Amino acid sequence: MRKRLNRIVKAASVTAFAFALCASDLSVQTAFAGQNVPYETYTYDYYEDIKYTPAAYIPDGALTGAKIGCGDFASPQDLNTDEEGNVYIADTGNSRVVMLDSSMNLVKIIDSFDNNGTEDHFSSPQGVYKSSNGNLYIADSGRNRVVELDGDGRLVQIIENPQSDVLAEGYVFTPLKVAVDYADRVYVIAQNQFEGIMAFDEAGDFIGFTGTINVQISPWEIFWRRFSTREQRARQQLFIPTEFTGMEIDEDGFVYATNIDSEGEQSVRRLNPSGEDVIQKATTLSGDLTWRLSGTYSGASRIVDVVVRNQGIYSILDSSRGRIFTYDHEGNLLYIFGGLGSQEGTFTIPVAIDTIGERVLVLDSSKNLIDMFAPTRYGSLINQAVGLRYDGDEVQAVECWKEVLKLDSNFELAYTGIGKSYLAAGDNKEAMRCFKIGNNKQYYSIAWKRYRNEILKDNLNYILTVVIILAVLLVVWKKGLKKTVLKRRRERRLSHV
Amino acid sequence: MFKENLKYAFYTITHPMDGFYEIRHRGRGSVPLAVLFVLLFGICFSANRQYAGFVVNFVNPMAINSFAEVLSVFVLFLLFCVGNWSITCLMNGEGRFKDIVTVTGYAMLPMIFTFIIGIILSRFVVADEEAFYYILLAFGIVWFALLVITGIMTVHNFTVGKTLITMILTFVAMLIIIFLATLLYSLVGQVISFFVSIYNELMLRV
Secondary structure: OHHHHHHHHHHHHHHHHHHHHHHHHHHHHHHHOOOOOOOOOEEEOOOOOEEEOOOOEEEEEEEEHHHHOOOOOOOOOEEEEOOOOOEEEEEHHHOEEEEEOOOOOEEEEEOEEEEOOEEEEOOOOOEEEEOOOOOEEEEEHHHOEEEEEOOOOOEEEEEEOOOOOOOOOOOOOOEEEEEEOOOOOEEEEEOOOOOOEEEEOOOOOEEEEEOOOOOOOOHHHHHHHHHOOHHHHHHOOOOOOOOEEEEEEOOOOOEEEEEOOOOOOEOEEEEOOOOOEOOOOOOOEOOOOOOEOOOOOEOOOOEEEEEEOHHHOEEEEEOOOOEEEEEOOOOOEEEEEOOEOOOOOOEOOEEEEEEEOOEEEEEEOOOOEEEEEEEOHHHHHHHHHHHHHHOOOHHHHHHHHHHHHHHOOOOHHHHHHHHHHHHHHOOHHHHHHHHHHOOOHHHHHHHHHHHHHHHHHHOHHHHHHHHHHHHHHHHHHHHHHHHHHHHHHHHHHHHHO | OHHHHHHHHHHHHHOHHHHHHHHHHOOOOOHHHHHHHHHHHHHHHHHHHHHOOOOOOOOOHHHOOHHHHHHHHHHHHHHHHHHHHHHHHHOOOOOOHHHHHHHHHHHOHHHHHHHHHHHHHHOOOOHHHHHHHHHHHHHHHHHHHHHHHHHHHHHHOOOHHHHHHHHHHHHHHHHHHHHHHHHHHHHHHHHHHHHHHHHHHHHHHO
16 A cells, blocks of 8 residues: 555656656746747857757848849849848849848849840859959859949959869859959859869959868778779769858958868868968867757758858858857857748748848748848847957956856856956966866866966965975984884894794 | 785785786685775776866766766676686686686776876876876876786786787677677567566456
8 A cells, every 4th residue: 555655656756747847848948038939049068068048049030022022032042241231132043133231122133234235134143242342243153154243233244164274174164152352353162163162363264273172081981992893983972072052251351161061070161362271160160069860850060151240250051950050260159049940030941141230141042031130138248248359358258258147157158258357367266267167178277277386386385394394204214114124123033043 | 814915915016927826826815805996996987087187077077977987897897807717718727717806806906096196186287287197097007907917817827929819809708798798688678578568468458
């Protein structure tokens, strides 16, 4: 009877616990999503565990072509903003480029241009870029050319049919994405071009490839290839580098380019003018750190586009799970938001990302609309703190970090930021505490070294005294020991006799 | 008696050839003491994961389970002893199971000390001085390996080459034992679930 009662109590408590868990889960959800966002916002901690955070960005409307007043988009492929906040959309299916101003009102539709007296049209343009010199570059994929128009829509030049020894005979140039730096060098991501990004000079002549990704072959693959026959080898997967997917030029004129990395190691690169990758990595730069191996939502993140934001912050867009990952200039992951779905603020096939000020725009080529996101207090505080640190204003940054911690006490980067200010102020002990919570071994080590020296300096007298006393004791003890040992030996010898 | 055994254990780790010889042929080893050393090493190992200084500690504190760690040290120890015993029996080794247990247990003694000293040291080192800590740990592990090899060699009266081959075979034997154990585990599980389903059928249908 008693046993049975016990069991009932146990069962009841288990159920109660389960309910409590569900209830707490719900309350947590609503607490996080005070704004009812249709996706989770999270980040990864030092141990690569997911830590859910308050929403950093919330959906702020979605714009269809009809709403803008230019007729619905048809699988648009690219979106670009210029310095004034004007938005350019490569409306691929309608073979046109749509220009909006910063408050998302229609400015003009570019679907034709005057090509030396004859009216010329685009055919499935997949990329668009407004350069800092005011000219608009359109990757006119269907006509195998890049068209450069000036601010009034007059033709400046057409880049087509690049000639070079490094290009294969009969190579067909199909540009997908285009970007232009301050020196008017044109960077083009072309279809089936695995050598890297194609660079053209300001006259439209092909210079060469930049940012070539080297093929990584694991020892295991080499081992297997050694044992396979010629026929087998021919049927195996070719070892070709991955293609680039999206581009952006930062304020220093460096190219940020994304590529698809099925290993999830590095999907974004920052290429200097000589084509070397100079991006800073804290861990991996490829979106999610963990993922399912099979089934829906599986595999590493497919990074399709990048946007360089203010003060070294950049965001990359993942099309496999519809997430946006934001990093600071050191490669620390700041926040992750977004998801796939049919609600407003979620995507079906996200293809391009850009920003106006702090607002994020994402182009969805399946829903044919632009999703807009606005930062919450949490998101803009992080942006602000990272920006202040980038500018070297650590003191101001600490105030922001403290505010961030009020909203999310798990944010490791904030502790490191605060720790740095303690370190600079000479409070090494407090700095150590912060770096430990922030899991920053490098700075903890610096603080600990200083604190250790402090302790040693303060207690030098005591330490030296103890050492001297110990030394004296040792000498005395040794002498005493010698005597007793000799005595014992003598005794033993006597006893033997 | 305990004090004498303990003293002899310390003698053994510094004079392994003579020490292990006498353990085999003059019964100077103690199995309980060897087991105690394994337990102590398990505790030190777990303590190292938990208490090693922040600079050298990469273990997620949420993932530490002292009981499981001590237990896994014990399981590995037992697996090694059983594996080695089964192999050396076939290879004309002279050692008894008791001797193998004693040798392996005593060999862990240096590691107990290096781990304890390591924990203390690790709490003082900064980034550039990590090497001292790692060297200390490596020193203990190398000492342990040498002790196990000499110990196994001595108690079985093997040559060096034969001992090394035995070690590789022991490793294989350990894998086989693990394989059989998992097989047994899943089979027993199926048998149990079979009877449980019969019971359920009877209770719910008859």
